[in-house]
Amino acid sequence: MLDKQIYLEDRLLEYKIKYHARAQRVRISINKHGVVVTLPTMAKEGVAEDFLKRQALWVWHHIDKNKDKKDRQVFTAEHYKKHKGEALDMIVKKVEEWNKVYNFNYNKIYIRNQKTRWGSCSSNKNLNFNYKLFLLPVELVDYVVVHELCHLKHMNHSTLFWSEVGKGIVNYKDCRRALKKHEASIF
Ligand SMILES: [Zn+2]
Numbered sequence: 001m002l003d004k005q006i007y008l009e010d011r012l013l014e015y016k017i018k019y020h021a022r023a024q025r026v027r028i029s030i031n032k033h034g035v036v037v038t039l040p041t042m043a044k045e046g047v048a049e050d051f052l053k054r055q056a057l058w059v060w061h062h063i064d065k066n067k068d069k070k071d072r073q074v075f076t077a078e079h080y081k082k083h084k085g086e087a088l089d090m091i092v093k094k095v096e097e098w099n100k101v102y103n104f105n106y107n108k109i110y111i112r113n114q115k116t117r118w119g120s121c122s123s124n125k126n127l128n129f130n131y132k133l134f135l136l137p138v139e140l141v142d143y144v145v146v147h148e149l150c151h152l153k154h155m156n157h158s159t160l161f162w163s164e165v166g167k168g169i170v171n172y173k174d175c176r177r178a179l180k181k182h183e184a185s186i187f
Pocket residue numbers: 147151156157
């Protein structure tokens with residue numbers, strides 16, 4: 001197999017050329033391992049380039065589709081099982097640390113595999129946190145922990161709630177903005 005590169009539609013494509021004695025015509029395969037162009041034994045390498053140029057849009061479409069699939073598959077049940085424990089250790093430490101500041105009463109801490117939220121606080125004073133928090137910078141973990149702790153006192157997002165958050169996290173507005181950016185790539 002030959003490793004090759006070509007610019008297609010202004011993007012650099014890395015692909016491989018494979019020769020196959022019985023190939024009658026040019027073939028292309030795109031999967032999670034990459035792009036392979038198969039040529040009949042006697043064909044020149046330029047044949048592969050011409051082929052890719054003609055199919056450029058189709059090629060990128062399939063590469064991007066494969067990439068999307070791969071990204072989505074990161075947060076599987078298995079991934080959750082693997083990281084749940086370390087997420088819990090980290091969160092418990094953070095809650096204990098921050099509750100020295102706040103001194104609220106809480107019941108239990110749960111780690112969950114949630115799709116669209118970082119944390120929640122239940123009316124019976126349980127704190128729930130998303131295991132994906134371990135993927136965030138530590139200052140944002142602090143913000144999420146403080147946010148949920150403050151819901152123990154205010155079960156809403158009132159001005160009083162935010163001033164409570166601000167006692168622990170002065171720049172909580174920046175944190176909210178930064179968190180939104182991470183949501184786009186993680187959720
Ligand atoms: Zn909230």
